[in-house]
Amino acid sequence: MAHGNEFTLLKERRFLPFFITQFLGAFNDNVFKNALIILIAFQATDPARANTLVNLSAGLFVLPFFLFSATAGQLADKYEKSHLMRWIKLLEIVIMLGAAVGFILGEMSVLIGLLFLMGWQSTLFGPVKYSILPQHLRPDELVGGNGWVEMGTFLAILIGTLLGGVLIAIPDRGPWLVAGAVVLLAVLGFLSSLFIPKATPDAPDLRINWNPITETWRNIDITRRSRTVFLSVLGISWFWFLGATYLAQLPNYSRLSLGGDEHVVTLLLTTFALGIGVGSLLCERLSGRRVELGLVPFGSIGLTLFGVDLFFAVTPVAAGTPLIGAMEFLRSVSNWRVLIDILLMGMFGGFYIVPLYALVQQRSEPSFRSRVIAGNNIINALFMVLSAVLAIFFLDVAGLSIPQFLLLTALFNAAVALYIFTLVPEFLMRFVVWILVNIVYRLRAQGLERIPDKGPAVVVCNHISYMDALVVIGSCRRPIRFVMDHQIFKIPLLSFVFRTAGAVPIAPAREAPEILEQAYDRVARYLEAGEVVGIFPEGRLTEDGEIGPFKSGIERIVQRTPAPVVPMALRGLWGSFFSRRYGKAMHHFPRRFWSRIELVVGEPVPPEQATSALLRERVLALRGDWP
The missing domain is CATH 1.20.1250.20 (MFS general substrate transporter like domains)
Known part of the structure; x- marks a missing residue:
């Protein structure tokens, strides 16, 4: 359906x-x-x-x-x-x-x-x-x-x-x-x-360990088996730390800092919850209905920016001033800035939390999935308790005001985000890809379900611009290890993305035979490990918008490590700033902005049938007349 x-x-x-x-x-x-x-x-x-x-x-x-x-x-x-x-x-x-x-x-x-x-x-x-x-x-x-x-x-x-x-x-x-x-x-x-x-049981033969202490440690150990999953759990727990902090402080923040009564508290809580709801629902549209890790840094940045602005949005209320109701609160323009900050914090919180939950569900081993989520709940509870302890320390012991404490929390969020993204560069890499692809283009993808959900596969695509690999990486649920020219691999900023994505630099045999052989060996290891490898069989960017001959490297790859080959075609990138239509790529004035492009995926080709000529024919048919 x-x-x-x-x-x-x-x-x-x-x-x-x-x-x-x-x-x-x-x-x-x-x-x-x-x-x-x-x-x-x-x-x-x-x-x-x-x-x-x-x-x-x-x-x-x-x-x-x-x-x-x-x-x-x-x-x-x-x-x-x-x-x-x-x-x-x-x-x-x-x-x-x-x-x-x-x-x-x-x-x-x-x-x-x-x-x-x-x-x-x-x-x-x-x-x-x-x-x-x-x-x-x-x-x-x-x-x-x-x-x-x-x-x-x-x-x-x-x-x-x-x-x-x-x-x-x-x-x-x-x-x-x-x-x-x-x-x-x-x-x-x-x-x-x-x-x-x-919903069928994932581990029906599991023997229940009723000892809560030993099983708790075992759950946390299971959660830590996948580094990305464990760090995503820490990210989720940090969100609950933030949520517990803001929700706990809003009543006194409303009374002491905004001069509002209990109706203002209700207004702020409603605004925050509305923001979470809007952000959570927008996630699907912004991510193209896949687990888009690039939204996590995006959400974290928004949480920090609007958390900091909340501090500067507050106009101090004189002591002894009578408390105001919601309607009177809304009459002040400065208070609308507070509401907008809280709304946007909630919305960016939705961008942050939804992909993390989906990632934990998607990348956890099915037979351990519920126990990973149980480990997540334990760590969430720890972080919520930590939130209360730190609030007591900074407000009662250190003597910070509530706005100062919330500002410190927003800055903590920036520090924690940088730490997590340093440990898992995939988050930041997906953010860079998501920003580049969604700001520069309007992408429509068809047939992504034809890429196998599990097991090794090779995807082949026409090569129009320097953005091609990023568009494909940003569209697909599974990580794709692209084989690309070693000179493109070295392009500033894109190099970070390619390295983090596990791309394979390659060079012609006449130029650097050792790099060529290392590339084939690395591709074989990726496929043996059940991963997806991406190749531009033309070996270079098109000079005229047409699809050139496919080189024989693809045949060598699938002969050495048999895997289904998935043809795909990019449409609409010819003439972009990153193509060679107007001379050397990225050396002419951009003539298009936020243009419409498409990625079309065809049916997988069995490895024994995957010849260069057949694959070129399939890609050409998928591309049609729109280069």
Whole structure:
């Protein structure tokens, strides 16, 4: 079934029931939590005791993520996921029935204990929530699916927090209304889970280790097996550190720095959640429905820039000034700058987080995927606790104001991003490719699904401009190791991209025979390792826009290491700044900007049929009359 746009998934059974189930779960968590926190704040006669109980409640909800995530990951790998989700949602109904009794009777100790159980239920749900997506969604739908999940989660947190506060504050009937709401939401969540399609277990023979300590270390060790996956998990955890920091500080930031009342807090929270939702949904469109790592640095840059601007956007409020409401807050032009900063921080946060979740799902070994996600949840919880500890230190001990602390957090984000991108240059390389391709061109790709998802393959393409390899690398889900002229390999800036992408420099035998032989050896190693190699069989840029003869190097490659050969053709690059239509490439004034180009992929050719002549014929047919 073709995937029309980011809204198409909501019409399909393989996604919609799951989305509703996870949304209602997050919604119910936050109705329960916020109603309990407000109940504690208003019932406790001693403010110190109220603060203790609020912090205890927050800690009890997070504690199960440390204790039970490892077990939850094993259960999600071992058992059929839709069935497991139904049992977890039944558990939620039981817990919420107890919570309803606790709210009606006003039993604070019972509610706090049930909050721990609700954290346990959420811990069980976490790994299955993310590991089921790759089983029900195609690779080109994974980013869109994660975008919806992240948007839904943040909206559920926002709306649930607001509803819990509104209901519990209603005189006399508040506890009854909260009791009815949490039970109703739990029942609706269970009913929606009945329609989730089956997802076969990834590791049915797995023996469960019930020791949470040893299994937690084992989960983290499993997560670290893939360096890119582990660093992506650290990136996700850093985002939750940022999110926890901003969400925790917004109430006091609104009151002390902006002079706003609780309605202004709600406005800022709504704006932030809206930004996350917009950014999460835009991810699919900006990434071309693939896991585009280039959006991660893009998102991180936006988080830093608008986080720093938030500091300068604030106009100090004089002490003793009466608090203003949302409507009066919106009358000030300077406050609109604050709202825009918060909106854009949320939006760039969506750009940052969605590709990282999709990458973890895509590159984790299926038999360990749920345990990797469980390891991610454990590290997320650690970072959220670290966020609270650092906030206490910088605000209470170091004496920073809230705007100063948020500025320091934004600068921390820049430092962490640089560190991660230094460790995993692929993020930065994909960012450079994404920026170059999307600013210079409007790219339309057809037939990318014909490139095998696994195993060795060779892709061959016509060679029109110096941007050709970048366009192909930026379009394909799998890393492509391009063989390219050693002089092109040395071009400034592009050289960083080519080296990071594992490109293979090659030279003619008459010029540097040792480089030629090294190139063939390296290509063979790539194919033996099950990777994709890219080749421009013409061996040089076209001088007239036409496709030249294909050299015999492609035949030598597939004879030495048999692999299917995928023909592809670039259209519309002839006449660009990077082509030779007007003389030497990149030595003439650019005549086109953001022009439309296409990449068309054909059916794979078996290695035994992959002759130079046949492949040229296939590429020529794909290109058509548009050079």
